[in-house]
Structure formats: C-alpha cells, structure tokens
Amino acid sequence: MNDWFTIFILTLDATMRVSTPLILAALAGLFSERSGVVDISLEGKMLAGAFAAAAVASIAGSAWIGLLAAIAVSIVLALLHGFACITHRGNQVVSGVAINILAAGLTMVLGLHWFKQGGQTPRLDNEARFLSLDLPGAQAVADVPYLGKIYEELISGHNILVYVAFLMVPFTYWVVYKTRFGLRLRAVGENPNAVDTAGISVVKIRYLAVICTGILCGIAGAYISTAHNAQFVRDMTAGQGFIALAALIFGKWRPFQVLFACLLFGFLDALAVRLQGVSLPGIGEIPVQFIEALPYLLTVILLAGFIGKAVAPKASGIPYVKER
C-alpha cells in the first residue's frame, strides 16, 4: 500500500514540474484573449524565451539574467503581435502563426551561428540554472507517515519558477477581477465600444495586455530551458503552447479553472510517462500513441458534453475600429 502511495505522490510531483510551463503560458494567453487579442503564438514566444534564457545564462552564468532576457525577447515578440493586430488591425491568427514560424526559424539560425552545436546552446552549469529548493523542515518531517512524504516530495523540492507559476494563479485572479485594470481589460474584450465611450484608450489597454502575455511566456520559456532542462534544444517547447491554449479554452478563460485544466493535462502527461510499458490488469499494455492523444481527446470529449459551453470573450479576435 505504501508503495502505491509513493508512486502516486511521485506522479503528482512530476505533474507539478510538467504543468508549470502550461500554467504560465495559459495565464499569458488569458491576459491577451481577455483583452480581445487572440494569441496562438504562445508557443513561439515560449520558444524564443527558452532560447534567450539558455543563451544568455550560458554567457552571463546567471539564471536570473537569463530570465530577464527571456522576458525581454518574449515582450518584443508580443509587441510585434500587438503592432500587427492592434495598431494595424491585421488578422490575429495569421500574425500568431507568423510569430511561431519566426521563433522556430530564428532560434535555430542564431543558435547555429552563435554556438555551432547543431542549434543547441551549451549545457548550463548548476550556477546558471534554477535549482530545486528544499523548503525548511522538509528533511525533518520526511519520516512522518503520509503527510511528511507529501510535504517533502510534493510541496518542497521544486525550483522557484514552479512556485512562481502557482502563485501567479491567485495573482492573475486578483488582477483580472479585483483591480481597475482588470475591469478595463475584461471590458475591452467584451465591448470595446463602451470602454472607448468612457474615454479609455482601447489600444493602450490591449497593448498592456499583450505585454503581460509577453512577461508570462518569457518566464515559461526560461523555466523550460534553464530550470526543467539545462540547455536549449531545437523546438524544445514541443507543442506545449498549444496545449496551454487548449487548457485556456477548457478553463473557460478563468484563472482557477485554467489552473485545474493545466494540472489535469500535466497529470495525464506524468501518468503517461509512468503507464508506458506497464501492463494494466484486464486491459494489457496501453500503446504510447493512445496515451499521447489522451489530452486532446479529453478536451474534445469534456468540452462536448461535460463542462458545458466555453464562451470566448465577445470581442476576441476582432480588431477595434473607432467609429467615426
């Protein structure tokens, strides 16, 4: 019994690690989409952020400087998206796709040119990474049955960006629902005309929103390359930006529901890793392909029948044109 408990806790522990970039990216998407700017370039911004973090951290020798670089690069891409979609009222999906392609190509070309390691950045030493933190007392309570294990394995022993991601959820809730900026953000996404009539600049609010998106995507990217891994590898985000987008829809654009969706996807991923090659009683061995497809299948099935309609912000995807 104790064995099963340990396996369960270790799976949840892996869930925390795997969900972190999803949570950050999904919250990033939340800011943007709540303001009415559809953003499918979460993937590209994370990838560029991951590259910037690993490249700068390997040169500067500090994970924190890498993190700042990741945020800066990600904000630049977010502003590019904003410039195309907000200022010039371009098609938001097209701009997003363009940024994804740009990030995939640019990280590869710059990586090849600068580091000459097949598009990878040099491996980071421990000083240049975000390492696991042991929370106070973790070792002391490790022997306490169940609760001690939960504290030691599950809550303690993650790197700081994991904690940042989880704290970001209540913070995002507070910003979106309890502040003046949040009210305007939501209003701009639902009915920009009303906001404009009230004398508030729609363009300014939307730009602020995409900057928030940039910051969070940058942190997610830095997590992938300098905390979860120790170098940048070509296309290393591996579609997590799109899973985050699915989680955002799944969570109906609300922070805590989004957190739940990300944890669910992360848990499935962590479970898949552990289920692979294991024979389940009565079912036999589950093929890798099925496990891989599970998050997407689940999104479709649950959205279709169980959690009800996911209604996007009303002005989402529509560029704002001032009436004359």
Added chain:
Amino acid sequence: MKRLIPTLAIAGLMCTNALANDISPAVVYDKAGKNDKSFNEAVYNGILKFTKDTDIKVREVEPTNEAQVSQGLSKLAKRKSSPIVAVGFSMANALEAAAKEFPETKFTIIDMVVEQPNVQSVVFAEHEGSFLVGALAAMKSESAKVGFIGGMDIPLIRKFACGYEQGAKYQNASVEVMSNMIGSTGAAFNNPSKGGELAKSQFDKGADVVFAAAGGSGTGVYQAAKDGGKYAIGVDSNQNHLQPGTMLTSMVKRVGDAAYSSFMDAKNGEWEASVKVMDLKAGGVDWALDEHNRDLITPAMEKRMGELKALIASGYIKVHDYMSDNTCTY
C-alpha cells in the same frame, strides 16, 4: 607565340589537375549542421581527414530545412559532383528522387537503404553496439535494473532497444530492463523535458543506468541522470564529454569512416552501388572509452567488454536485429 606558352602551361596544369581530381566529392549534412557535436560533426571529421590525405576538396551543403535538401542534392549533381554523400535517414526520399534524375551521379546515403542502381547505402549494426552498452549497463547497475529511452517509436529505435535488452540479459539474466518511448512523431527527438521526465520515472522505479537513443531529447536524459546521481549512456557519437562523471559510455557509430571510405573507394575506382553494413566486426559500431568515463570503468569491466566484442565479431553471439522481422526475440 609568346602568348601561347603560358596558355599551354596552363592547359598542361589543368590536365594534371584533372588526373589528380578525377572525383569531385560532395556532402549534404542534415539540418543540425556540420558542427553539431554529434552525428554530422563525425562526418565532417571524416571529410577533413579525406581532404588532408588526398588534397581533394569536398563541396559541402548545410541545408536549414527539408526543401533545401533536395535542392542541394540536385544542385551538386548538376555541378557534376560525385559521389555525393547524404547524412541521415531523413534524406532518403529526396535522395531517391535525385538519384533517378541524375543516373550518372554516384550517391551515398548514411543510415538508410535506398535501392537505386547509382546509390550506395551505408547502414550500421546498431543492435550490436546496443548489445555492448546493454551488457556494460548490466555490469554497472547495482539495483539490477536498467532503462532504455527511445525517441520516436519506429523500428530503427526499437532495434536499439532490442539489442540493449539482449545485451543486458546476456550479461545478467536476472536484470530488469525498462523501455520507454518519448513519442510517435518526429518532435519526440527534440523533447528533452519529456526525456528527462521519463528518465526520472525510471529512476523512481529503481533503474540506475539509462541508455537514450533519442537525438536531441537525450540531453534531458543525461541531465536527469546527473541531477539524480545515476548513469546515462550516450548514442551515435561519443557523448561522454556532455556530462563527465555520469556518462557511463556512448554507443558510437563511425559515420565519419563511412563517408571517408565512400570517397576513397570512388577515388580508387572501387565504389559500388550496394548496401554496406558497418557492423562491429568492421568497426562500424563500438562503445566509447575516454578520459571522461575512464574512472567509471573497472579493468574487469573493460576486459569483459573486450571478450563480448570478440564473441560478437566471431559470430558466437548472434544479436537479434529487430528490423529483420519486427519482433524482439532472441
């Protein structure tokens, strides 16, 4: 008349040049580029050696996407380069098309079989190399549990897995081999996060040596091994330097030798369109021992590896090739 002399001299020079340079070799690397510290770099080193030994320059193409591969191949063929070496199985389709379009040109593909009258295919006996590192993993493991992490779930990767398992079991019949694949698409070769997670889960289940045949995802596995204080085994080229101290060894494929000998054969007029199998006996695959893993290998282990190599080379041990019948029975 005065003008004629230098012209003649130049013509004479060109003649001798033409005799020495009777081949005009070329190479197309894959997307990772020639300085990738891995597969392509091994080929590049083979080419440097060829240029040094023969004074013949080799044309190089470094494509950055799929479309440029076929463009590069046909451009080289149009410029009368021959033989043209294509590095990696991903170029098979492009190479087959080019081989049909330019039947006079000699092509060599590494890591894949393309059946055309003007194509030489060089394949490696990865199962034999994997057998060796599997046996070494079983020797090193204290928990008698070893792991395998593959990239994309394709027969080529299963070939590694099967050889590794057979080697581990040959060394120690009671050893448990865990085997995981990262995914079922090409992205599985560039997903170090997932590779690391799989490695951690195998460590949680008690494994203490893992072998990654997963391209770029392997770095995640090696990092997880270092963070967890376990051992990892590299693949394709000597990757021992990536994490000195926790890289037990690497399963090396001598791709540089393949490119070198293809050019040499062409120069000596011995090049033929056939399937060349670079096995352990031919020195095509091996395990890596250098200053980075010297301390991890005891003299007894080294001696045993030598014995195993001799046994495989002599044919006493038959390592099963998964791709021969798509099953792993040995």
